[in-house]
Amino acid sequence: MSAERPLAIAPEVSGVHRLEPLVEALEVRDRPSLRAIDLAGRTPPASGLGDSVPTDLGAHELYLNRELTYLNFCWRVLHEADDDRGPLLERVKFIAIVSSNLDEFFQKRIGGLKQQVGAHVTTTTPDGRTPQQQIADCLELITALEKKKIHILDKVITELRANGVWIAPFKELDPHQQTWVREYYVRNIFPLVTPQAMDPAHPFPFVSNMSLNLLVSLRYENDTESLLARVKVPVSGGTQRFVRVGTSRTFVDLADVIANNLDLLFPGMEIEACSLFRVTRNAITERDEEEAEDLLELIEIE
Incomplete structure (x- = not known):
């Protein structure tokens, strides 16, 4: 809630409820208003909506987009992480929740929209957007959301x-x-770590959904040709994402630990570069298991 005066619903006028400030001022602690957040993807309200009941219920301005309103919800969760009145570790959790929500959003919502684009669907939603327009608007809002999240994360750290x-x-x-x-x-x-080389005899390996991976560029000594290798970061099966240094309160990202000890995985080779990446796959792909020729391949793809 913001520090603005509380609102009360006035008597109904022409079928539309009007909001008017209460005369009595209540003491409310200062807090950043949600209205200050840039909700770039929000569908603008219809012109004159507060003055009369619209007669054209097919007007796009009357409807909110399902995908964009979900992202606006993520903005509100991120707002909690930016509230310095909250417990510090709770604010860390809110940042993690936003990241988890966006992962699911790409797997389900963006994945579904891309399927529609691939099927050449051009039907518009009630708010007047085609699948391709929804993807573009979502990516614009997510870009702003990610920038804000990184800024808040740096502050929390x-x-x-x-x-x-x-x-x-x-x-x-x-x-x-x-x-x-x-x-x-x-x-x-x-x-637990097994590097996978990529060369003409070993094509690019299958990368499982949501797995953390290191892409390593390396070469043998006295050799000018570079090679590529993929190293999967083992963060499942009880392995923690962060390594606690002894009994101290210092923690190091496991991916960073592996990246700085690649000489153990590739002895006698020169490490040229190392980058962290992850693949997010469509989670709503439907496959017919009875018609699948290779069950193992079906499981790997999913």
Whole structure:
């Protein structure tokens, strides 16, 4: 809620309820208003909607888009993460919720819209958007949402450090901490990691949905030709995404730990570059299991 005066519903006028401020002012704590958030994807209200009941119920301006209103909900969740009155770790959770919601949004909502585009569907929704227009508007709003989320995350990480909790890159650790993390990696993570090379004899491997991966560019010593390899970050099966450094309150991203210890996976090779990537697959693809010729292939695709 914002710090504006509370509103009351006045008597009905011409079938439309009007909102008028209460005369009595109540003490409300200051809080950033949700109206300050840039909701670029919101369908604008119909002109004169508050003055009379519209007669054309087919007017696009009367309807909100299902996909964009869901993204506006994500804005409201992110707003909670930006509220510095909330508990710090709860704000971290809100950021994680937004990320999880967007993952699901791409798997289901964007995936469904892309299927419609692929089927050459041009039918418009009640708010007047085609599937392709919905994708474009969603991506515009998501881009703004991601920028805001990164800004809030940086702020929250700074506040965590002020409270003694450090989410640190591997290279910022002191030599003693780096040695401890490397030994932990060798004992607990290294046996779970299997690099996959990519060359003419080994095509690009299948990348499972939502998995974290490192794409590594490397070459042999005294060789000018670069090679590519994919390393899957093992964050399932009880393996935590962040490695706690000893008994301290310092944590390191597991992907960052692997990326800075690639010499163990590729001994005698020079690491040229390493990037983190993830694939989000369509989650609503329907397949006929009875007609599938290769059940293993069907399971891998899904």
